Amino acid sequence: MGETIKFEIPEWVWKFHGHICPFMPIGYRMGILAMKELGIERVKDHGAFAFTEMGVGHPQTCLIDGTMAATGCTYGKLMMERLGYGKVATILYTPGKRAVRTYLRSEFQDELGKFEFFAYRKKGVEPSDIPPSVSEKVVNFVLEAQDDELFKVERLSDFAFSRPKGSFAKVKCSKCGEYVFERYLRTVDGKPTCIPCSELKQTWVDVLKGQQ
């Protein structure tokens, strides 16, 4: 019988994520595998984009943190974006090159769901309050699995994405005096105004949907 090989997650990635759970390491492994498929290294600047198919209002989004850490495609660098399909999958895209989609196999999702960890989560217990022995079991299940047990990998030949054209131009809002990047400037009574000062009476839902 061969020895079980356990995948290693760097300590700083756990630190970044904040708690022990199985989905952060799944996202990390997803990122590592997708980079290997594309033949690219971890991104220092803006050389690749990760699109998670996850949405909001459901569990397992923690995988996004793992993928950001593994690939360097971070939300701050505008290289990680949510597509809102509610699926446990990620697309890694190298502009002008290729795209790879990694889906967490349904069979693996089924097996994972049987672990006690999720009984705690469904009762609303926060991951950092779950007994460490319970968390460790499900994390080890993830770290000891083979790539092909975990993931279905496919090339997306027609995937395209263009980053919005960038600009450094900014103007001060005529009301609050704060700087605003021009793309987001509004005009009220003929004067440049920031969105909050423009009193467009948006709800938070509108704002989160980007309907400014």
Place this chain on the structure above:
Amino acid sequence: MGETIKFEIPEWVWKFHGHICPFMPIGYRMGILAMKELGIERVKDHGAFAFTEMGVGHPQTCLIDGTMAATGCTYGKLMMERLGYGKVATILYTPGKRAVRTYLRSEFQDELGKFEFFAYRKKGVEPSDIPPSVSEKVVNFVLEAQDDELFKVERLSDFAFSRPKGSFAKVKCSKCGEYVFERYLRTVDGKPTCIPCSELKQTWVDVLKGQQ
């Protein structure tokens, strides 16, 4: 004359971000200051939300990575969201408690803009290709500044945000067979279908705006 105190950014945060730039440390300091103002610790699970007022298509978004690292309010845990105001500010919110907004002072933005680092950026040079001595100068300017030189801090007494109601329920798409969280399931010919299989012919722009 007093000694200059230099703010320290943990090594793993640089590692996570991927390159040396001044905005990641600004965001980190923003997060630390906002937590201090709210009297909270770094979040392990889901105890606080960070809303960045930044958008897309402009520079300086790197600050988001610093704030995620400092506060533990990560995109993966659905605790960091972009508001799209195009302003260099962040709101940190403790549900049922208080909210603090931190804005990078316009005067500081003006001073920062004079550094050679930004001449390189405006020419399109990626941060990791900028000479280290050039990057170091602007980063030190950020790390040696006092909190009140950097930030305007205000309490937002009427800030409110509710996390979308969560559900673990998922169903397999009748076309591709992959799991979909129910919130994102669509119906085509009476059958449960995932968004990509539903062929709703969205553009990437629609998708990024969440208009599924």
